Amino acid sequence: MIPGFRRPPAGVHPPLDSPAYRATSLRHPKEPLVIVPQTLSERTGPVYGQDTVGPGDHDLTRQHAGEPVGERIIIEGRVADEDGGAIPHTLIEVWQANAAGRYAHKGDQHSAPLDPNFSGAGRTLTDAEGKFRFVTIKPGAYPWLNHPNAWRPAHVHFSLFGPSFLTRLVTQMYFPGDPLLAFDPIYQSIRDERARNRLVAAFELDVTEPGIALGYRFDLVLRGRNSTPMVD
């Protein structure tokens, strides 16, 4: 029997109804969530292996003829479960705005320029120790319509699978010292301050590549297993 997964501690995941983030007002369920057991369906999930990922997919600066504009950065990290155990060979997808704060997406109408050398999408698999590395450029902040003079802090979107459909995680990585974090209702929707801080990468000289790119560390933790197997 495959063990089930621990319930997330209170305050970690943002509440679905977060009034300061206006778009939640009509998009959060009003009925209570139905608490259900974890059957085989919940305890398993899709497997994406080496055949999924191309050799250059982790380097967002080399997907076009020329180099993108912006400050080159390296993002390194490790994916673990809540007990610290490595999550090896799991798919991580990233997407982000360019250095000017514009997404290469038809829905993004921000007046900042597109960069013909930057699509802003990458992916990789964690290695046997759960470690990963992306090369990209630092995304720009951009305005949005949530409230007057609203700006999203610079961020990189992360999508992870882990060992089960229940470990699926979609989140955002922020940059240390960004003054916009204090005003961002999406970042601030996380009630637990310690949990919120986990989304802020650390600048690390050790990750920096001298003369080439600045380095950041961003570790991620997915749901851990229950210690005792669940019974169907």
Add this chain to the structure above:
Amino acid sequence: MTADGRTGGRADGLTPFQTVGPYFAVLPLEGENSASAASTIVIEGTVRDGAGAIVPDALIETWQADATGRCDAADASFRGFARAMTDESGRYEVRTEMPGSIGKGHAPHILVGVLARGVLTRLLTRIYFPGNAANATDPVLALVPESRRATLLASATAPDRYRFDIILQGPGETAFFDA
């Protein structure tokens, strides 16, 4: 600990969810709108918000057992996972095979994750199929208040087509799960 004494970037617990936002655009997975290399059924539907407006920026993801009820077959021809964005009319479509039962009393079902701008933490629900006798004994469906069970039932619109609309809020609100 980093040079400036901060612990940022080092995980000391579960990583929080954030919204997928309006600009989801990853490198596509091969055949990602189909859970199987030999899909035989289509599941389609419209996502709506609490004002009845269509949601044109939702990412719908599905996970399910194969036709024999196995969830861990790791077979290249049956991935079990599919995903699709809703289009400008709020409609999504994924292709798959009819799932088998994962065990005695369990009715065939498909897990669904709903991600969107304005959805801060993924919403989770299930699709069940009409006319299946095991729907009456399914242990998860039994936990859903009877008046809301119909929201988890797809409707057959053609021999190989099912409609599963998702209502995020308000009248007919889809039953979402905490698993």
